[in-house]
Amino acid sequence: MSNHPFLQRLAETPLLIDGAMGTMLYARGASSEQCLEYLVISKPSWVSEIHQAYASAGADILKTHTFGANRIRLADYGLAERVRDLNFRAVKLVRDVREVSGRAIFIAGDVGPLGKRLQPEGPLSTAEAQEAFREQVGVLWEAGADLLLFETFIDLRELELAVRVAREVCDLPIVASMTFAEDGLTLVGHTPEEAVRRLHAAGADVIGVNCSVGPAAMAQTLEQMHAAAPDVRLIIMPNAGFPERVEGRFYYPASPEYFARQTGLFLTQGARIVGGCCGTTPMHIRAMRAALDEHLTRQVGAAQPAIVVQEEPSPAVKADYGVTGEIEPTELLRKLRAGKFVISVEVDPPRSFSAEKQIEGARHAMKMGADAVNVADSPMARVRMSALALCVQIQQQVGIETIVHFTTRDRSLMGLQADLIGARALGVRNILVLSGDPPTLGDNKQSTAVYDVDSIGLVRIISRFNEGVDVAGQDMGQKGGFTIAVACDPTRADLVQEVDRFHQKVTGGAHFTMTQPIFDPQLWLNFVRLYEERHGKFPVPVLIGVLPLQGHKHATFLHNEVPGITLSEEALERMRKAGPNGRQEGVKMAQELLLQLKELPYVQGVYLMPSFGRYETACQVLEVL
Secondary structure (H helix, E strand, O other), rough: OOOOHHHHHHHHOOEEEEEOOOHHHHHHHOOOOOOOHHHHHHHHHHHHHHHHHHHHHHOOOEEEEOOOOOOHHHHHHHHHHHHHHHHHHHHHHHHHHHHHHOOOOEEEEOOOOOOOOOOOOOOOOOHHHHHHHHHHHHHHHHHHHEEEEEEEEEHHHHHHHHHHHHHHHHHEEEEEEEOOOOOOOOOOOHHHHHHHHHHHHHHEEEEEEOOOOOOOHHHHHHHHHHHHHHOOOEEEEEEEEEEEOOEEEEEOOOHHHHHHHHHHHHOOOEEEEEEOOOOOOOOHHHHHHHHHHHHHHHHHHHOOOOOOOOOOOHHHHHHOOOOOOOOOOHHHHHHHHHHOOOOEEOOOOOOOOOOOHHHHHHHHHOOOOOOOEEEEOOOOHHHOOOOOOOOOOHHHHHHOEEEEEEEEEOOOOOHHHHHHHHHHOOOOOOEEEOOOOOOOHHHOOOOOOOOOOHHHHHHHHHHHHHEEEOOOOOOOOOOOEEEEEEEEOOOOOHHHHHHHHHHHHHHHHOOOEEEEEOOOHHHHHHHHHHHHHHOOOOOEEEEEOOOOOOOOOHHHHHHHHHHOOOOOOHHHHHHHHHHHHHHHHHHHHHHHHHHHOOOOOEEEEEEEOOOOOOHHHHHHHHHHH
């Protein structure tokens, strides 16, 4: 588990988690009598806006609005059969906010107590509790949560059971938090020392305390936990003091400034995650963000100051002119021609004005040995930042070469040429030619597709640019120097049609091809054999798409619902057998495939396709090299 991106980040720096959701919903008019978790369906904008407020305040971790979204609690509202729907939608809301923020925010799948005591103190059997936790955790994992947060538990036995069930279901990091009263005990008499020892033994990665009391009392509990287990990572999320009821409403007295002053104390007492619980707002989190940043700055200032040396731009992102004055081939094309096995990592642009998360992903890919980053162009026809704009940011800020996905969907013949000229001027010269998913597939169905030319026609246009002329034959004054990539899909049912279209693309001037993700090397061999039977020797090197799977449900979803992705029966079965170890098995399968692909004809590289923006997981595949 130590190689999980969340735990790696936590080892590097303390993290800030968001504050109260219920407090904010009540302020908007929600009733204490209603099922708050159902608001992800009835009032999704309320929930999203609160998530967005916490993201804007600087939170590193956002909790899903699923605290009570388990079968036992939902049954009180007649919603026991909506567990999957509510949890899945809740994760999706946070994922959308993360996209808009453009930041590397972690999504915590929030799980609260079941609402009924375990036998013999209560009516709930161990088997019923296990099944309720298993159901909710499974959906949160499948929907894309980065970690699990079990919070506000008063019964240590119930929390131990929840942690062990989660360990059986998935491989996500587990944060386990209990609530203690002013006397330093839980409502059923557990001490902080007992809690931290037993939860650590149960398999929790981070342990701590939240709710019930304010910062002062909770800091004492945190200190006891740290003394009992100095090496355990701790979390603290206090209430904003004790609430006061005024005219039927509860008000919490602790100010954002007070929380900011307490943040440094929490960190010195061993907390690796700090945040707030009931009564805290985005203002509290913003104040804690400033205090946390100040604390980290003081730590850096106490160390030897680093000498910053301005590095020369990478040759991959500089215009390189030969002695004749003509632009030289891109670094990627030179590597392919030299026979190097190249690696690219795919990045989807953000649905926001900031690309911080994507740039960090590109930086990590380069650190792990990638030769390039390929940037998608509004995949699945959903509106995102311009692929070209993100390519420029990555090349300028990271220094790694990019491959821009360039579709004919949104551009007229004039627009295609204008954007190619702009890409060339900005130093983006590796072009993956695509037609693009139709707008009817995405979230802007009223948008009109252009398709003045298809991908075959676009290859010919770029080839004309490489000759130094535009479509009308007018001299451009210089050759384009573009490296042209085309797509192929070895998984297509009508492989003859796919092979023939591919032949038209490569004869139009393509330099290499990139495939849809495959999970069986035989598919590529079948494609090559059919091509050579119909058209002669295979003409270009290939980068095979490799997609590390996250779990069986993820694999099943991709196989059945995502166009262009077909899994082998063996891959589906391996993911089914992997159970809670799906992520590790997915990486292992991708590594095995990578080693097999290196031995196949014409394969000169791979491009990795991260799921849920988990660049670190995708890049783990490269460790086998």
